[in-house]
Amino acid sequence: MRLALKIDVDTLVGFREGVPALLEVLAAKGVPASFFVAMGPDHSGRAIRRLFTHQGFWQKMRRTGAPRLYGWKTMLYGTLLPGPAIAASAPDLLRRIPAAGHELGLHGFDHVHWQDRLSTLSVALIQKEIRRAQQIHEEIMGYPAISFAAPGWQCTAAALDALVAARFYYVSNTRGRHPYFPALANRVWPLLEIPTTLPTLDEMLGLEGRRAADFTQEVVRVLQPGQTQVLTIHAEVEGRAFLKDFSALLDQATAQGVTWIRLIDYASELWDRWQDVPKQAMAAGTLPGRAGTVTCQVLMETPP
Numbered sequence: 001m002r003l004a005l006k007i008d009v010d011t012l013v014g015f016r017e018g019v020p021a022l023l024e025v026l027a028a029k030g031v032p033a034s035f036f037v038a039m040g041p042d043h044s045g046r047a048i049r050r051l052f053t054h055q056g057f058w059q060k061m062r063r064t065g066a067p068r069l070y071g072w073k074t075m076l077y078g079t080l081l082p083g084p085a086i087a088a089s090a091p092d093l094l095r096r097i098p099a100a101g102h103e104l105g106l107h108g109f110d111h112v113h114w115q116d117r118l119s120t121l122s123v124a125l126i127q128k129e130i131r132r133a134q135q136i137h138e139e140i141m142g143y144p145a146i147s148f149a150a151p152g153w154q155c156t157a158a159a160l161d162a163l164v165a166a167r168f169y170y171v172s173n174t175r176g177r178h179p180y181f182p183a184l185a186n187r188v189w190p191l192l193e194i195p196t197t198l199p200t201l202d203e204m205l206g207l208e209g210r211r212a213a214d215f216t217q218e219v220v221r222v223l224q225p226g227q228t229q230v231l232t233i234h235a236e237v238e239g240r241a242f243l244k245d246f247s248a249l250l251d252q253a254t255a256q257g258v259t260w261i262r263l264i265d266y267a268s269e270l271w272d273r274w275q276d277v278p279k280q281a282m283a284a285g286t287l288p289g290r291a292g293t294v295t296c297q298v299l300m301e302t303p304p
């Protein structure tokens with residue numbers, strides 16, 4: 001049984017505080033991971049707009065204690081406070097990620113912009129977002145990133161076009177059960193998609209009274225021999241208030257016999273047998289504990 005850790009870094013506080021803490025825990029346990037960093041400005045405060053547009057936001061704020069998780073300052077970036085640059089605020093910290101043997105990929109340029117506005121963006125505008133993220137990566141690392149994870153699991157046909165044009169080796173944009181090539185209305189994109197297969201801690205917290213320890217139990221319980229699961233964690237959540245729980249998850253999964261794999265290495269295996277990777281549709285769907293919709297793999301069999 002294998003587990004890939006996808007670590008999304010959405011905010012400045014997640015980058016500056018969460019990433020160093022996670023690097024330390026991962027090094028202590030000898031666990032490799034795949035980090036995806038939102039390269040541009042932190043506009044988290046604008047996510048407060050979702051408060052007015054998505055049902056269940058307040059409920060979730062209360063349940064997860066979002067102000068405690070993210071800090072009030074983060075919740076004002078891009079509204080009352082200007083949005084600070086994330087990656088460029090600490091180039092040495094960004095370089096420490098691959099130097100420690102982890103994968104570093106792009107989590108977009110402006111996370112909130114992608115998450116809230118993707119459905120209205122043309123291919124050209126999405127290409128601009130990707131280019132701006134890639135530019136920052138190249139300036140700091142000296143080479144382009146080869147992997148991309150869509151902010152907020154939001155993906156559209158236009159985004160697929162833009163990501164194919166940007167020649168990523170693979171992407172991790174959606175929620176689903178196993179890797180696939182996205183296909184919609186008689187089109188197949190030559191873009192290997194490795195979806196997040198497990199629920200996230202922030203979705204599960206408080207659902208039916210669940211605590212972080214219950215989440216860990218559930219994750220460890222679903223791991224099956226012969227399967228590769230993808231768990232997304234958030235640097236601002238598991239790297240801060242829930243660091244001890246994350247560390248316990250690593251220990252329990254390792255004790256259970258898990259092999260840790262980076263997404264990039266999983267992608268390389270999949271490309272070796274790409275003919276076996278199915279072509280499947282994606283569609284907006286809802287998930288327990290998450291406000292709004294995310295893009296999901298459509299698992300229904302195609303009718304004959």
Ligand SMILES: [Zn+2]
Nearest residue numbers: 008010151152
């Ligand atoms: Zn994110």
